[in-house]
């Protein structure tokens with residue numbers, strides 16, 4: 343399942359006999375979903391990060407913090423993000439159409455971010471969605487391709 347925020351997630355859990363195993367949500371350094379992740383942890387629901395690179399928004403691939411951390415390990419900002427997610431035990435589903443980037447995105451098991459690195463990346467959180475504002479009615483209409491003329 344995907345895009346369940348705390349209120350609908352708890353409602354779903356309390357209305358059914360089976361607790362979901364995974365909730366796939368927008369999750370990247372700029373949108374870290376902290377309160378949702380706390381709820382999911384309490385119910386042992388695995389977080390899965392869609393758009394782990396924020397689809398490149400907010401300058402993720404040139405972000406100075408991610409770039410500086412990556413430089414110390416010989417890794418790209420993308421790899422730093424994937425490693426940060428892995429160390430937080432968050433499943434990531436990065437997307438690329440380029441073979442070399444797909445390969446690069448697998449190469450995140452040969453280094454480890456320090457606690458100080460993790461704190462720096464945690465501090466990048468903007469606390470809101472950049473891509474899909476789930477509770478917004480306009481987003482629901484947009485996803486269903488519905489436009490109202492004035």
Ligand SMILES: NC(=O)c1ccc[n+]([C@@H]2O[C@H](COP(=O)([O-])OP(=O)(O)OC[C@H]3O[C@@H](n4cnc5c(N)ncnc54)[C@H](OP(=O)(O)O)[C@@H]3O)[C@@H](O)[C@H]2O)c1
Pocket residue numbers: 344345366391392393394395396397398403418420421435436437438439440443444446447
């Ligand atoms: N459930 C949902 O509501 C939902 C919503 C959105 C997305 N998703 C899923 O989430 C997955 C990924 O999301 P997404 O594609 O939206 O965003 P994303 O993975 O955050 O970003 C994809 C972008 O990053 C670039 N990229 C990938 N690896 C890179 C690297 N190592 N260095 C530099 N650039 C790199 C890609 O470019 P190139 O392709 O040109 O390499 C592409 O422009 C997809 O499977 C998608 O279906 C789910």
